[in-house]
Amino acid sequence: MANGTIAFDTLTTSDSVKTGTEKSIDTSYIFNSIPKQWSNYAGSGTTFRDSFNSSSATDNGTGQYTITLTNAMSTDDNAYLYTNNGNQTNEVQAFTTGGERQLANIRAQATSSYGVQPIGDGGAQQDCALNCSTVLGDLA
Amino acid sequence: MTIKTPEFQGTHLWDRLCWAKENLEAKQSDYRIVWQDPDKPEECSKVTVPDPNWLACALQGGILPPVEVYWALAEDEAKPDFKKHTRGYLLHNTKPVDAMTEEQAIEYLIMKDIPQRVWREYQKANRPRLVICKKDQLPSTREWRNAWKIDENVVNLEEVA
Numbered sequence: 001m002a003n004g005t006i007a008f009d010t011l012t013t014s015d016s017v018k019t020g021t022e023k024s025i026d027t028s029y030i031f032n033s034i035p036k037q038w039s040n041y042a043g044s045g046t047t048f049r050d051s052f053n054s055s056s057a058t059d060n061g062t063g064q065y066t067i068t069l070t071n072a073m074s075t076d077d078n079a080y081l082y083t084n085n086g087n088q089t090n091e092v093q094a095f096t097t098g099g100e101r102q103l104a105n106i107r108a109q110a111t112s113s114y115g116v117q118p119i120g121d122g123g124a125q126q127d128c129a130l131n132c133s134t135v136l137g138d139l140a
Numbered sequence: 141m142t143i144k145t146p147e148f149q150g151t152h153l154w155d156r157l158c159w160a161k162e163n164l165e166a167k168q169s170d171y172r173i174v175w176q177d178p179d180k181p182e183e184c185s186k187v188t189v190p191d192p193n194w195l196a197c198a199l200q201g202g203i204l205p206p207v208e209v210y211w212a213l214a215e216d217e218a219k220p221d222f223k224k225h226t227r228g229y230l231l232h233n234t235k236p237v238d239a240m241t242e243e244q245a246i247e248y249l250i251m252k253d254i255p256q257r258v259w260r261e262y263q264k265a266n267r268p269r270l271v272i273c274k275k276d277q278l279p280s281t282r283e284w285r286n287a288w289k290i291d292e293n294v295v296n297l298e299e300v301a
Contacts (some may be wrong), residue, residue, distance in 0.1 A: 045187075050193075052193065054191040055190070056249055061183070061184050073224065074224045115260065139154055140213065
């Protein structure tokens with residue numbers, strides 16, 4: 001049925017392919033450990049390529065972006081993760097194939113937004129073509 | 141083909157976003173919100189871009205909570221003894237807003253994601269501090285990005301080298 005609901009507290013598998021021993025996991029383990037927000041965006045212009053649970057990105061200046069959430073987190077004590085490819089123009093070029101050394105800072109964490117700062121080899125903030133960030137924690 | 145939004149009042153907002161991600165087509169906006177924080181006049185202008193999945197929700201209707209809900213949560217978070225949200229149910233239980241036009245969605249986004257000091261009493265400001273423009277009205281190069289300011293004549297952004 002479209003838009004129906006299946007409620008379950010536990011997932012169980014017979015694991016017949018590998019061990020044949022039944023295993024189960026409480027579904028709260030799954031929900032509590034998945035990212036509650038994620039986004040992939042271009043630094044210059046902060047254009048989203050794809051995302052979930054974001055309402056906007058703000059370009060605060062060179063190498064300074066803020067991501068705002070649609071469903072806020074319960075607290076600001078979450079795991080905010082951010083990475084970039086260290087390249088200003090090429091979203092395909094990865095760190096391991098010649099991108100500059102890059103620091104990826106998280107700043108100004110709040111329940112509904114967080115800031116990120118890519119910092120280049122010379123210590124200055126720098127736009128990056130590929131930025132990925134995510135938040136793990138509890139939703140409000 | 142248009143898809144009907146289920147009756148979502150009382151459904152966790154995150155679950156609604158899961159439904160939207162699965163059923164709605166993301167919509168990239170041509171609009172950009174350029175703003176200046178009156179408390180930090182030395183800083184360059186900021187540019188806010190709507191999330192395409194969020195915009196799809198706004199255009200669809202019946203998914204997003206009223207913007208006043210976000211203000212209530214922001215008030216709670218601003219309190220000095222804030223530890224965690226205790227009124228998150230407002231996000232989930234308040235009747236969702238109806239479908240918006242893209243322009244209405246941009247206005248909603250301003251009131252949700254941009255500090256109130258920027259857009260409250262906007263008309264009383266002695267210089268423009270918020271402009272909605274099209275993407276191609278922004279400077280084409282980011283060479284002087286940290287010097288972008290809103291033009292006093294509110295026509296376009298100017299680059300101040």
